[in-house]
Amino acid sequence: MTEERQNAGEGGKSGQLKIFFGYAAGVGKTYAMLQAALTAEERGMDVVIGSIAPYRSLEDTALAERLRAMERLEEFDLDRAIRRKPDLIIMDDLACENPKGSRHSRRYQDIRELLKAGISVYTTVSAQNIESLNDIVTAITRVPVKDRIPDSVFDHADQVELVDLEPRELLERLRNGALAEKEGEHPPGTAYFTVANLTALREVALRRCADRINMLTRGDGAAHGDEHVLVCLSASPSNAKIVRTAARMANAFRGAFTALFVKTPDLAYMDEEDRKRLQSHMRLAEQLGARIEILYSDDIPFQIAEFARISGVSKIVIGRSAATRDHIFSKPALTEKLISNAPDLDVYIIPDADPGSSFYRKRHFGTRRHLVFSAGDILKSIGILLAASCIGFFFYNLGVNEANIITIYVLGVLVTALVTKNQIYSLISSAVSVLVFNFLFTEPRYTLQAYAPGYPLTFSVMFLSAFITGSLVMRLKSHAKQSAEVAFRTRILFDTNRLLQQARGQEEITSVSAGQLVKLLKKDIVVYPAENGVLGEPQIFQAGETEPDAGCISAREREVAVWTLKNNKHAGATTDTFSDAGCLYLAIRVGENVYGVLGIVMEGGELDAMENSILLSVLGEWAFALENEKSTREKEEAAVLAKNEQLRANLLRAISHDLRTPLTSISGNASNLLAMGQDFDEETRKQLYTDIYENSMWLINLVENLLSITRLVEGRLNLNITEDLVDDVVAEALRHVNKKSAEHTIVTESGEEFLLARMDPRLIVQVIINIVNNAIEYTPAGSHITIRSEKKDGTIILSIADDGPGIPDQEKPRVFDMFYSGGNPIADSRRNCGIGLSLCRSIIDAHGGELTVSDNAPHGAVFTFTLPAGEVQLHE
Structure with missing residues (x-):
């Protein structure tokens, strides 16, 4: 969390985060936290209670009286807490989910803002709430945990204090009802409490603290050797466990961590539930520190092996379900192919027994594509079959051999594969073509019987030929579609770079970048320019002909945009911050300098990983263009300022020297005439008058020139x-x-x-x-x-x-x-x-x-x- 708090409160000073960490509920985390808070208050710190769990163990102690005297923020409100700005705030249960309608969905996000505002925080968390430990803890307790925090929050805390208690003593406390809110009740989440489970959890917590100490000792950026861990992403329900295991492995080896998804034609047939699951796995991997990579291929093992070879991957982590065959006649498993393609790689197979995994495999690898029929494709298939039969009749009447007529039907199947959207049409067309050929052109004609003993073989070859050619055409179509998609997105990036190099001024840069994003995302977008930390008026860029919804520039949406500008983070739809907003907001930034806020009207689901990657690239190009434009403008202004300063200095020189000399002469001659005018002869007086006049006229001419020069410099010479x-x-x-x-x-x-x-x-x-x-x-x-x-x-x-x-x-x-x-x-x-x-x-x-x-x-x-x-x- 250290990097996220660089821009802190006043004077750049951020708050300090101290986590009281325990292996299970009831070990005394909250009690230790409150004791530390009271100690801090005794040292003169301004301490308030933001949130605290009401367990009886607190009420039964002398600590309760002292807590009642401490200020409490009832119904915790983040903005009110920031305005109150105490030195220290108590926020129990770091992993807690916020009430619906809150700015952030999770409490740890509230704490990030408190720290950035310069407020220190004491909080508590259990081992089961650490994201990378979730699978281990679930395996021990058999109880899934919903509330989790990213490992980075734990690792980057300023202090972590381990609160420990013997498992038997903890069980004794539970039996005595010390942990319940009401007498006779057990606290939530303690059903798994046994000596064996608690001992295992205690070991996990101790090991996690040791890992954090090792990380701090070696330095966060120190990597051991050339270790590079690659995890394969999928929509399988068990893939989250694989990602967490790979993350722990990358942390243990202090190596690079990459999450790879190979996009195949089957992705087009993935249902909405699986798409959302895949997106959540990508977000999880990113949250755990992985770099997300997306590739396109039909041959997944080959693509993984090639990527690993090019990227220097040393270890690949996959699930066990991908390493086994369904039956003896099925294709070789992914692991077998992977080892064959890259024999030098270490492949780690992780057990991923999950109730939904087998169903997922049957659904997606048994029937890989959903059968979607359309009247248009059916009519096309029938028309092509009729055309092939007519052409066959024509050649049959000309005496052409039946073997040649077969090729006409094979060609018909090929054309069917080209003009229809699903492989099922070419498959059905292959079978029907065999039957029609048998019915129309084999003896006895107009029956489905065949006299010649070789016809069954002929029909089989015809069917296989038609089916294989149809399958190849469908695959080529899928590859062509993927290539076109990749080419389109690549062209968007190249065009953006080229157009931004030609753009002049902030408005043109904004117009070019926003137009490219509309072309990429096919969504309406809203752009808020920012100047000196203040948002300007929004500009709407439409993706279609219809007028955009006025709600995208409402006061509520602007509030989200202001938060994005202030905090330099994503917010809005599809995020955990202001998730009820209609737009996804991203900062147009270079480092910590924010030049504006982009809002994307999120209708029709969230962005896929490739769209998100290109979006971030375009935003980076956009921000760099604005920064370069600003630098150029500042240089021009500095040059004009320097020129004006030089002009001012020269004018001052002219005034100090060229004006002073004739003025001195005028005043001196006038003084002489006043004092001794009658003592001068006529010629001397005339000479003095002449000098006064000439100097005066010279001054008038000089002043006229100076005024004209000033008008020229200011652009007012009309x-x-x-x-x-x-x-x-x-x-x-x-x-x-x-x-x-x-x-x-x-x-x-x-x-x-x-x-x-x-x-x-x-x-x-x-x-x-x-x-x-x-x-x-x-x-x-x-x-x-x-x-x-x-x-x-x-x-x-x-x-x-x-x-x-x-x-x-x-x-x-x-x-x-x-x-x-x-x-x-x-x-x-x-x-x-x-x-x-x-x-x-x-x-x-x-x-x-x-x-x-x-x-x-x-x-x-x-x-x-x-x-x-x-x-x-x-x-x-």
Whole structure:
């Protein structure tokens, strides 16, 4: 139980489970448990009683008074106990079955939740309640035990205290009535009490405790050598005993444990009772730690031997009924064939005398298939027989030999086997074909007599030939059906893997996975996505045309889904938790991370082992896809966050340096003018005013660029596209360029008188201002700046050229990078934060154009960008 309590209560601390273990009722388990609980209470622990058996042995002691003072949870309620959350809770009888309507069907499942919630538990259990010991105890006492717990609960308990008592002393207590609820009554389950039985049970309990100590000493995962125990599963009533024996053997050898079921064509004819029994045997094997394997074959011994050889099995465990022949003329027993196919294996034959075993063998191996007649198959068989007779008449009239006509009837039997569903039709058709051939084509004709002495042999060969070919065809059909089923389920897995690799986003991953499961199971399913431990709204995926039952998403069903999410375990229909639910709920998980809950509407019985295996595989693929999608999304978000952090850092650098410098200049010049304005001559004052103005305009331009960059990063740069004259936009931009433009010669040239472009004029003005200001800053006074526009192939091309020092080739790829300021010594580096050209490219890209830089002849740089051309609208 340790692994099941990894996600415990607050702080990850789980409760401790202590089991008081005895070989039989009355040895004093409950008394020892309560004494230990009172001791714990004296040490300051918060102890409450959850459940306790009312035996007179407790009432007759001084312990009763102390117990009455202890808090008791009347009519134990699991949720109330978890909310109360004591340090220790007393839960007598670990193997007890819960009342109908409880969340869990068994008490040990309640205890699992208490432990996970961080509540320690004291409980009791007897040897007869341990699953793997059930057969041994039943053989000793001759009393079947219904209430049992998995061995893992016992083995993984934090403490097991053996409560022992001499058998004779126990019998004396029984005779004195110390164990009865009422005077004069014997307690339930004590009818087998004899010295011999109790001594044998005591030995079993001691050995089981020793096995647990050995397991803890060696370590739970330590396996001895290469031992691998294989048990063969079947629907036989005695198979449960075989599984338990194999489990004990695997534990004793500390080896691997596998349960194998070979699926044959006969499985299609298995009735519902046997199917349920087979499923229960598979669950039992899984509960006892076996890995379930399912194979398809007609030859069971060969398949078992091959699997054992490939998987490294060292020991095979089967029942005695499979090792014996029914009579001298029957086929060799499974064990004989198994030893013949795998002579190096150790085969253990376990006695499995069971009242139902002989009946099962007669029913399933005497008459292997149920005779199911249908009008359609009968008509098909009659039609084929009539057709064969007509063809026979045709060839008979042509003088064809009777031996050839026989083959027509054999062919008819073969076709009958192909088109009908049961072998009985081909069998009957074989017999009838012999009679019809005798009646129609042998002398004397139209009688069932035959003159030729060789005809009886001919009829016998004809019947055997028809029967054997019909049987082979039916077998081939069964194999083809099994192969198709396996191929379909394999394709489901491959398709799921392929589709999930192509899926993008949680919704598409969920849709693909749910669709594949609907295709596999032919059942409606409900998917609850989970985010931060909270279930989202359910999504229903239908298997048919009819609307799904609204009950599958009711409040009760959602409660089960929430429990599955919280506990990361199966729940709902066909399980022992919320077994009254309409759906089977499974967590879509990777390890302890749950990404959602899947609900399968369970109409028509539970899933078979192969469906369950593929379902778990698809769920694993589904969860991995969601985890990968989450990881990818988190990486993208981290990259965006890192980029934004870098942008924020650069903006802070711009604010801290590029804004502070002109602000300092403005404040300093203004302070000088205020303090000594009258002392300055006219030229000095004019220079101070000019500096203030230029720094202010530079700040305005920088703030505009910063605001535009912010809108771009946040995706809020909305374009207001209109058709405007390029010359007007250029003229508007030149009115707002740097005042130093007076030191340069700026010329505009246009290829046509009226050039219309589709653009947001406000943003294009900002682009031209940034590029022209860049040219002014990076070229010496007296330089020429030329703005040229032209139309070519439906595109407006606008270029801004200067004859300055130009841009080195190694810097051209980086001039449009944000916050790149280059190394030109002419520019005032204090006034360049490197966002202007980056903003320009972003604006032009948003317009569907392109911004490039190239060299001007003989020297200088040319910035060129394109815009979509507009069309002149003519109005009548």
